[in-house]
Amino acid sequence: MATSRFIKDSGLTARMTLTMFLLGALFVGLVVLVMSYVRSPGGAVVVAVVAIGLAFWQWWSSDTVAMRAMRAREVTPEEAPELHGMIDRLCALADMPKPRVGVSDLAVPNAFATGRSPDRAVVCVTTGILHTLDAEELEAVLAHELSHVAHRDVLVMTVASSAGIAAGLLMRFAQFGGMGRSRNSSSLPVVLVAVVVSLVVYAVSFLLLRLLSRYRELSADRAGAYLTLKPAALASALQKISGEAAVTPQRDLRAGSAASALCIVPALSGGLSGLAATHPPLQQRLEQLARIQAELGRPTG
Template sequence: MATSRFIKDSGLTARMTLTMFLLGALFVGLVSLVIAYVNSAGGAVAVAAIAIGIAFWQWWSSDKVAMRAMRAREVSPEEAPELHGMIDRLCALADMPKPRVGVSDLPVANAFATGRSPDRAVVCVTTGILQRLDAEELEAVLAHELSHVAHRDVLVMTIASSAGIAAGLLMRFTQFGGMGRSRGNNNSALPVALVVLLVSLAVYAVSFVMLRVLSRYRELCADRSGAYLTMKPAALASALQKISGESAAATPTKDLRTANSASALCIVPAFAGGLSGLMATHPPLQQRLEQLARIQAELSRPNG
């Protein structure tokens, strides 16, 4: 099994599972509202089908979309022998299939992994990160990215996004008069379009926040899994400090616009001025460093 040698974190897994359940409940509740409040169930079925279709397309083409957004290209072992060698060793340690390897011609130091399954995944690094990290730091970053692949994080995030997609579609439909009258034709009731619009807006907002909570859990889990795989949490901590410091100081605006759609996939946000707090896709650097420090202390104990 691809994830058998990545250490599990039951606490993080439970929180991610709860978040996924709540997002699923939002999706079901939204569809049920349309069925109950609109004359025909056809609108709800159409919205659900389109939302699922969009989510499926995002999952199916995730590797191509991310590679294009990051201006990346696949490289062979002959073109990047050291990079391939590191990934070969890590995949052997993790007992997982080797993903394709890509390089993005961006000066920003970053890395990402994507793909619809471990067999169809790609791990990509920028030329900036290759120039700035030493071998141990780069290996730690690659272990983090391989954890995303092994745990099928792209699939998890795609499924979780369905509620937000459906809510966005409903908002569009109501703006263009796509919703009919409510059952009973009660003239004193709010127009159905207004009700659906308000509920869709609320579901979209809640889904937006919860997706980012899930994304932050996902990053913490990948940090933890990658650190235990290499047994070098300090190397990952050092890499995160280098990458985050550079990103905050001198990330080219033009490159950031190009990387926007793939920002959530990167080991650190692609945007120096990205959202923070509840809106952030990544945990605060300090929280990540504290977790890695605890792992380092645990591994340093005589019986660790």
């Protein structure tokens, strides 16, 4: 198993499972509601099929899309021997297949992992992070990203996004359907109900997805820290990355924000926060790593 040597967190796993269940219930409830309210249930089936199709395409092409968005290129062991060497050691330690390795020519220090499966994954770092972190800190960041690969987080987040995609499609279909039946006054309540339900489902799905994303980052921090046994190195890396982002030109930050949700730290620190944030607060991440450091430093026996 690719995940056999990454430590599991039953509490975080339970919370992520509950969040996934709620998102799935939203998707099913939306489809059932449309089928029961609209005279032609075929519309709900079309919404469900198209939503699943779009989610599948996002999952299938996730590595290509993310690499293009971050202006990244795949590098060989000859081009980046130290980077490949670190990933080789971590993959052996984690007992997982080695992903492809990419480098993005961006000044903003960051890293991300994506791909539809561990065999099709890519771990990418920016040139900014290579210049910012020392070897131990970079290794800690790579362990975090490899945890995302091993736990198939891209698949998890893609499946979880289906409810929001379906809600957006339903709203569009309702608007176009309403325009086509504008002379029929009885169609107005159907359109209004569809739009209102879609907005509510989309809003709830948006917040649940952000919650799941924050859990995902905390879990990867924890798994990576236990894999390397150097939580302090990851804490130092997170602080350096966040500090450098504050002085990085806005031009580079905007370029790096294309795949911000995938990155170890969001590119634009002044963006969404609180319930709408894709990443947990830096302080929360540092506190978790400090607890792990204290636990690892405790004498045994």
